[in-house]
Amino acid sequence: xxxxxxxxxxxxxxxxxxxxxxxxxxxxxxxxxxxxxxxxxxxxxxxxxxxxxxxxxxxxxxxxxxxxxxxxxxxxxxxxxxxxxxxxxxxxxxxxxxxxxxxxxxxxxxxxxxxxxxxxxxxxxxxxxxxxxxxxxxxxxxxxxxxxxxxxxxxxxxxxxxxxxxxxxxxxxxxxxxxxxxxxxxxxxxxxxxxxxxxxxxxxxxxxxxxxxxxxxxxxxxxxxxxxxxxxxxxxxxxxxxxxxxxxxxxxxxxxxxxxxxxxxxxxxxxx
Amino acid sequence: xxxxxxxxxxxxxxxxxxxxxxxxxxxxxxxxxxxxxxxxxxxxxxxxxxxxxxxxxxxxxxxxxxxxxxxxxxxxxxxxxxxxxxxxxxxxxxxxxxxxxxxxxxxxxxxxxxxxxxxxxxxxxxxxxxxxxxxxxxxxxxxxxxxxxxxxxxxxxxxxxxxxxxxxxxxxxxxxxxxxxxxxxxxxxxxxxxxxxxxxxxxxxxxxxxxxxxxxxxxxxxxxxxxxxxxxxxxxxxxxxxxxxxxxxxxxxxxxxxxxxxxxxxxxxxxxxxxxxxxxxxxxxxxxxxxxxxxxxxxxxxxxxxxxxxxxxxxxxxxxxxxxxxxxxxxxxxxxxxxxxxxxxxxxxx
Numbered sequence: 001x002x003x004x005x006x007x008x009x010x011x012x013x014x015x016x017x018x019x020x021x022x023x024x025x026x027x028x029x030x031x032x033x034x035x036x037x038x039x040x041x042x043x044x045x046x047x048x049x050x051x052x053x054x055x056x057x058x059x060x061x062x063x064x065x066x067x068x069x070x071x072x073x074x075x076x077x078x079x080x081x082x083x084x085x086x087x088x089x090x091x092x093x094x095x096x097x098x099x100x101x102x103x104x105x106x107x108x109x110x111x112x113x114x115x116x117x118x119x120x121x122x123x124x125x126x127x128x129x130x131x132x133x134x135x136x137x138x139x140x141x142x143x144x145x146x147x148x149x150x151x152x153x154x155x156x157x158x159x160x161x162x163x164x165x166x167x168x169x170x171x172x173x174x175x176x177x178x179x180x181x182x183x184x185x186x187x188x189x190x191x192x193x194x195x196x197x198x199x200x201x202x203x204x205x206x207x208x209x210x211x212x213x214x215x216x217x218x219x220x221x222x223x224x225x226x227x228x229x230x231x232x233x234x235x236x237x238x239x240x241x242x243x244x245x246x247x248x249x250x251x252x253x254x255x256x257x258x259x260x261x262x263x264x265x266x267x268x269x270x271x272x
Numbered sequence: 273x274x275x276x277x278x279x280x281x282x283x284x285x286x287x288x289x290x291x292x293x294x295x296x297x298x299x300x301x302x303x304x305x306x307x308x309x310x311x312x313x314x315x316x317x318x319x320x321x322x323x324x325x326x327x328x329x330x331x332x333x334x335x336x337x338x339x340x341x342x343x344x345x346x347x348x349x350x351x352x353x354x355x356x357x358x359x360x361x362x363x364x365x366x367x368x369x370x371x372x373x374x375x376x377x378x379x380x381x382x383x384x385x386x387x388x389x390x391x392x393x394x395x396x397x398x399x400x401x402x403x404x405x406x407x408x409x410x411x412x413x414x415x416x417x418x419x420x421x422x423x424x425x426x427x428x429x430x431x432x433x434x435x436x437x438x439x440x441x442x443x444x445x446x447x448x449x450x451x452x453x454x455x456x457x458x459x460x461x462x463x464x465x466x467x468x469x470x471x472x473x474x475x476x477x478x479x480x481x482x483x484x485x486x487x488x489x490x491x492x493x494x495x496x497x498x499x500x501x502x503x504x505x506x507x508x509x510x511x512x513x514x515x516x517x518x519x520x521x522x523x524x525x526x527x528x529x530x531x532x533x534x535x536x537x538x539x540x541x542x543x544x545x546x547x548x549x550x551x552x553x554x555x556x557x558x559x560x561x562x563x564x565x566x567x568x569x570x571x572x573x574x575x576x577x578x579x580x581x582x583x584x585x586x587x588x589x590x591x592x593x594x595x596x597x598x599x600x601x602x603x604x605x606x607x608x609x610x611x612x613x614x615x616x617x618x619x620x621x622x
Contacts (some may be wrong), residue, residue, distance in 0.1 A: 001388065001390040001393070001394075002390070003342070003343060003390055004387050004388075004389070004390075005342040005343040005532065005544055005546070006343040006345065006544075007343070007345050007544075009345070009346050044345070044534070046345070046346075046534070046540070046542050047534055047535070047536045047542045048534065049533060049534045050532065050534070051560065072560045072561045073559075073560025073561060074560070075560070076560060087346065089345055089346070207563070232559060232563065233557065233559070233565060234556075234557050234558065234559045236531070236532050237530070237532060238387075239385075239386070239387035239389075240381070240385060240387075241381055241382055241387070241389055241528070241530070242529055242530045242531070242532065242549075243528065243529030243530070243549075243551065243579075244529065244549075244551070244556060244557050245557075246579070246583060247565075248583060248586075249582070249583035249584070249585075249586035249587045250587070251587075254385075254386075268502055268503055269565060269571075272563055272564075272565050
């Protein structure tokens, strides 16, 4: 019998500083790990504990895995202090992952905020692997400040990947030297040049952003079944057993972490 | 149906005790309540008691330990489980229906679905369960409200019901059959009067339970009652006296939620530990950055009711309460689930 609590050894091969508070950790696990975009891993920092993260790298690459992490708590503090060569552990993958089969032939709208672009990057890789499978891939991204935009060296590559792909980003408030769009990420959802009836929107970011993105999407004509949100709850065991990541009767670690808004819209305080 | 007299039953237990650690209910001389106690010698203590009603502590701890190391790392490159032979063999005698039913509910979480908790599964498979009928009911007992009976119907290896001179015995599993076959000489066939005597006790206890709980809403109405009251102020009233001690979840036979934490063993070796946890405490669902989906005590108290009587009905097709009433006995704030449901039913605005 397999022991699902045992973390597979992994080594931090490289650390990429994305922003002052976000780093990408390139991990090499002791054996290849297959995952679907949107599934998450439990990353163990020896003796400190585990925390759940969705890889930001392509699901096609299994020998290495990139995880992009905002410094925000006990495990992430210790991770940010780590150096290349450090040993960590990995359990997973867990969860359902993004509903890729539902996106075929659709106008796919991705809305990221801050480090929320990290799980979406894994999906972007999966989508850009064969852009012709989708009618349209429109990526909207926001951050508070220009220096908080992660992966900004890759935006041009994504936006130019195919004629049906576009990328737009914005920052919350004006900043010197910034010549791009200014305003919350929801402002990128005004006057959408998208066939909404034939679209699926997927969003990942802080809860407050998810809330306003959802409200805006509903306002511009999306129906709840067309909206997928990367929800935040404390996922620990990853297997629907430890009981702490419920949203209504769903356990995010098994049924999510990306949930169709139609399934959870009745849950009180769904956005915390 | 079989009968075993009291002397032969003790012989059976003595024989079984050579195959594992034997636990039996023992009556506390001061308060009359039963607690499970390990048998280290025979003859059995005079306070050992196979009738009465459920023990103070729940049965779940024999399958899901209060604290259990679940992994050590880094270690060998294999994530295969340790040898099941290293796990203890437990024999529990006198578990009542509420407890037997609760293990079946936790099984659905820990061993069914895509992932199996190997530690729970090994302990569960090794557990030999000799269940027992209730011959009394406590003030807090409400199994009949849940549609359950005060006698075990399934989920046991053997089940006993005390009658004059001994016990009427039911066999409930292949393992139970094996125990019976190996010890056939200790049993006789039941006489008609013995089954009748057992059934009279069953009927009496069931009707006492129904009488005692007649003013409270029955289980089949609970999900509906709750679904209409999710945002009602009545929950503030119910939670008003809760002191957030977590006793209700610890003593609940169906509460299965756990915490995983890591600790240092020595040098570069670490251990991952699984431990019972309580959704009633502040930090339970708190995430990094102090985000908490249930920051208010009312949210957490309410969550316990919704998880047991609504969410798990949707996800696992069962109410996760067997009506043992332990949470009522243990609550220092005097919160009684039955009263809470009555309040919600009567007061919630619809």
